[in-house]
Amino acid sequence: MRTAEVKRRFLEHFEQRGHTVAASAPLPAEDPNLLFVNAGMVPFKPYLLGQVTPPYPRAASVQKCIRTLDIDEVGKTTRHGTFFQMNGNFSFGDYFKEEAIRLAWDLVTKAQDDGGYGLDAERIWATVYLDDDEAYGIWRDVIGLPEARIVRRGKADNFWSMGVPGPCGPCSELYYDRGPAYGREGGPEVDEDRYMEFWNLVFMQYERGEGSGKEDFPILGDLPARNIDTGMGLERMATLLQGVDNLYEIDETRPILDAAARLAGKRYGEHSGHSAAESHPDDVRLRVVADHVRTALMLIGDGVTPANEGRGYVLRRILRRAVRAMRLLGYEDPVLPELLPVARDVMAPSYPELAADFERISSYAYGEEEAFRGTLRQGSVILDQALDTAEDRLGAATAFQLHDTYGFPIDLTVEIAGERGLAVDVAGFRELMSEQRRRAKADAQAKKSGHADTGLFRAVLDESGPTDWLAYETLETDSTVLAIFHEGAPVPVARDGQIVSVVLDKTPFYAESGGQDSDAGVLEGPSVSAEVLDVQRPVKGLVVHQVRVVGGELAAGTPVRAKVDPEWRVGARQAHSGTHVVHAALRQVLGPAALQAGSYNRPGYLRLDFSWRGGLSAETRSEIEEAANLAIRRDLPVDVRYMPLPQAREIGALALFGETYDENVRVVEIGGAWSRELCGGTHVDRSAQIGTVALTGESSVGAGQRRIEAVTGLEGFRYLARERDLVTRIAEQLNAPREELPDRIAALVERAKKAERDAQKLRDEITAGQAAQLARDAVDINGVAYIGTATDGDARALASSIRDGVPGGRAAVVAVLAKSGFVVTTNPAARDRGLSAADLVKAALEGKGGGSPEMAQGKPPTDGAKVLDRIADLIPSRLA
Known part of the structure; x- marks a missing residue:
């Protein structure tokens, strides 16, 4: 039975029994505690917690999931997969334990000819939570499962939660005995390879609090209603039905x-x-x-x-x-x-x-693989140099630099270092990574919340309700100050010079979102004036203004006039509509694969990230710029419509991948279908109001992703004027007509390159002459020509040149000291006599440094002259 058929039968089974079939949510989770949806119940969490009234009493879904906690176990067991699909059926206060158990048992044991999975009932085991006598009794007395195949297990195995605060409860898991070829007898407690878990029925009754691990958390109380959340692993059921050893061998893998x-x-x-x-x-x-x-x-x-x-x-x-x-x-x-x-x-x-x-x-x-292959090449060189100078292990700072700067994976660093007999400070590396993530998270949260605890904002939201947001309707409104926060704490009054976070009952200010920067403006009252510096939404539904009091006192509960700077808003509308125009022009020139991956715009400026491999030629950039400005010149109408999300997708409205949208969305159209996107930003009424778009840059921002930058409106005209003035000055300095400037500049560049080549040739000749003289002046040590010298130039190049200049096939050792490093090299005749450059460097530098028998290096020592003499002293004792 193919995996797609396993999925179809599951949904059909539950739909026929009164369940509404819900589509899978996207993998990126809306839950702030999760990166990805990691369980089938995640999209239903608000219903299960009683936060939102469910639109149906029971549901079924096949949810896409990602779990990465066990990523290192992938491939080593039959149970761990990074991506998996969770078939689930859910009851929101409708049915509970007995019906949930019956529904599962009927599907898995019903014959395949009748639409079931046809598993052998004699090989199914059930586990229940230690004190869940009710579930135990249902399996024994209602289903008829022998007591020998019903196992009581503890909290770690049979009490379910998401791992974070939220719904939880005892669970009952189903296992299938795959036979003695897969392991020992004795049930799932003995061998979970032989006894494969394939279904988990969660009897969701409680809400858990903060805690760590699978067992260390408090129960806060009962949920508003007793719910059912079950999860049948689609890949695991396919493994059983297809008769393969593990989930990596099914038809989808x-x-x-x-x-x-x-x-x-x-x-x-x-x-x-x-x-x-x-x-x-x-x-x-x-x-x-x-x-x-x-x-x-x-x-x-x-x-x-x-x-x-x-x-x-x-x-x-x-x-x-x-x-x-x-x-x-x-x-x-x-x-x-x-x-x-x-x-x-x-x-x-x-x-x-x-x-x-x-x-x-x-x-x-x-694009990511191509970049990683380059990373491996570049990082390997940097790592080799670091390992050459390491003593007993590679430090955390170096490992972190390799990862952070060059993208070199820590596990690859550990492996390569191990081949050289060196350890890596992995614990220190992990701590540096954690510090970086904490800083990034704190910076992002601080910007949104003005350094205040979001719980404080939630309290304001609960008490006063959501902000009446009027950014689409007006630039000014009378408002009341609901709350003021200074340095993360609520205060009754803000005085002259202070920067504080302010919550108003209503506001015309646009809060930063969807790539559009927040509005600027002022709050004015009878005895106060405050400049609005930033506007954010730290919690959904609440708009918070960061302001600087520039006169008087701002007090909670007082009325103010909230006024958006009209010039700022004009520039913001031009830039945001300009972003849509540039996106449409990109797709017109490059094709539909050039899809927006992110954007940022503020008055007069925009940047747009898009999917594309390889840089854009000057001709392509000009074509995109022309397509955008032709659309502006056509004075296309800009229309805003609200509609259900499925309808917006049906008419081809583009959405930003990775973003989540409400059921009803705002669609912004420029020229009808020419540009049609989901967007919550502010826009011009007609495209001609953008003024102009001038592209100022195009660059890479990651594998398979490019960035275009542009200026709009008055800033666009100013940019073009500056470009004109620059060309005029260059033409005057070169005394050439504008149309001849490219050829004239190209000739000057070629002359400069030729001059540099000539200078390098002269430097090489000087180095060669110096090397030849040093080779002739070599000191003889037991038949070995030794040259020790210092240079202000390239130590490796000079050492190689001297070594190759020693005449007559004599054994030669060369040591060169420079600011960039200390280098020792040997020729084949010297190596035949047992002399190794790596051995000499490590001995001279007391274990530091390293390399190959032919060439090795270390950090430049403070006692350079003595180290050169030390190499000479070491040669006799190293001769074979």
């Missing part, structure tokens, strides 16, 4: 694994038994590749792009682990162009959008 094996010249399973513990290292790596390639496909499909933090970092790590696993299997050519299309083909039957969007998906994936 095995083709990727087989393709990877063919590339690497391996035969999967040749040296492994049924149990994952018996797996050959090559098989583990092939499973990692199959899992990670499929996971990357799904993540990029849902809008995640490679980055150095958050979700993008997880994707980057997964892609790079796949590439590295293939290198460890002996395959060093590009991997993803071979494997990602295979993943697309096996997943498209369930998710057809992957095929339709594959050009964008593959652009990000292939």
Whole structure:
């Protein structure tokens, strides 16, 4: 039974029993406590907590999920996959334990000809929470499961929560006995390879509080209603029904694994038994590749792009682990162009959008691999140099620099260092990574909250309700100050010169969102004036203004006039509408694959990140700029419409990947279908009001991602005027007509390059003459020519030149001291006599430094002359 059929039967079973079928939510989670949806219940959490009234009493879904906590276990067990699909049925205060157990049992044991899965009931085991006598009794008395196959287990195994504050409760898990070939008898407590868990029925009754681990958390109380949340692992059920050993061998994963094996010249399973513990290292790596390639496909499909933090970092790590696993299997050519299309083909039957969007998906994936291959080349050189000078281990700071600056993975650093007999301070590296993430998170939160605890803002929201937001309707309004916060704490009054965060009951100010910067303006009252510096939404529904009091006192409860700077808003509208125009022009010139991946705009300026591999030529940039300005010249109407999200998608409105949208969305159209996007920003009424768009830059901001920058409106005219003036000055200085400037400048550049080549040639001749003289003046030490000298230039180049200039095939050792480093080199005749450059450097520098027998280096010593003499003293004792 193919995986897509397992999914179809599940949804049909529950739909026929009164459940509403809900579509899978995107992998990026809306929950602030989660990076990704990690369980089927996550999209239903507000219903299960009683925060939102559910639109139906019972539901069923097949939810896409990502779990990365066990990423290092991927491939080593039958139970760990990064991406997986969770079939779930849910009851929101409708049915509870007995019906949930019956529904599951009926589906898994019903014959396949009748629409079930046809599992052998005699091989199914159930576990229940220690004191859940009710569930135990249902399995024994209602279902008829023998007591020998009902196991009571503790909180770590049979009490479910999300791992963060939220709903929780006892659970009952179903296991299938795969037979003695897979392990020992005795049930799931003895062997979870033989007894594979495939369904978890959670009886959600309680709300958990803060705590760590699976057991250390308090129960805050009962939920508003008793709910059911069940999860059947789609991949695990497919494993059982397809008769394969593990989830890496099912029809949605095995083709990727087989393709990877063919590339690497391996035969999967040749040296492994049924149990994952018996797996050959090559098989583990092939499973990692199959899992990670499929996971990357799904993540990029849902809008995640490679980055150095958050979700993008997880994707980057997964892609790079796949590439590295293939290198460890002996395959060093590009991997993803071979494997990602295979993943697309096996997943498209369930998710057809992957095929339709594959050009964008593959652009990000292939670009990331290309960048990583360059990282491996560059990082390996830097790492080798660091290891040459390391004593007993590589420090945390160096490992962090390799990762942070060059993108070199820590696990690869550990592996390469280990091959050189050196350890790496991994604990220190982890702490540096944690510090960086804490700083980034704190900076982001501080900007949004003005350094105040978001809990304080939630209290204002609960007491006063959401801000009456009037940014689309007016630039001025009378408001009342609801609360003031200074340095993270509530205060009754803000005085002259203080910068504070202010909550108003209503506001015309646009809060930063959707790439648009916040409005500027003032708050004015009978005895106060305050400049608005920033506007944010630290919690949904509440607008918070950061202001500087410039006169008088601002007090909570007093009326003020909130006034947006009209010139600022005009510039902001021009820039935001200009962003849409540039996006449409990009897609007009480059095609639909050039899709927006992020943006930022403020009055007079915009930048747009988009999916694309390779830089844009000057001709292409000019074409994009012309297409944008032609649209402005046509004075296209700018219309705003509100509609349900499915309708917006149906008419082709573009959404920013990775963003989440409400059920009703705001669609901004410029010229009808010419530009149609989901957007919450402020815009001009007609395209001609943008004035002009002048592209000022185009660059790379990551693998498979480019950035265009431009200026609009009056700033656009000023930019073009400055460009004109610059060209005029250059023409005057060169005494040439404008049309001749490119040729004239090219000639000057070529003359400068020729002068530099001539200078370098002269320097080389001087170095060669110096080297020849030093070679002739070599000191003879037991038949070895030794030259020790200092230079202000390139120590490695001079050392090599001297060594090669020693005549007559004599053994030669050369030591050169420079500010850049201390270098020792030997020729073949010297190495034949047992002299090693690495040995000499380490001995002279007391263990520091390193390299090869031919050439080695270390940090320049403070006692340079003595070290040169020390090399000479070491030569006799090292001769073979």
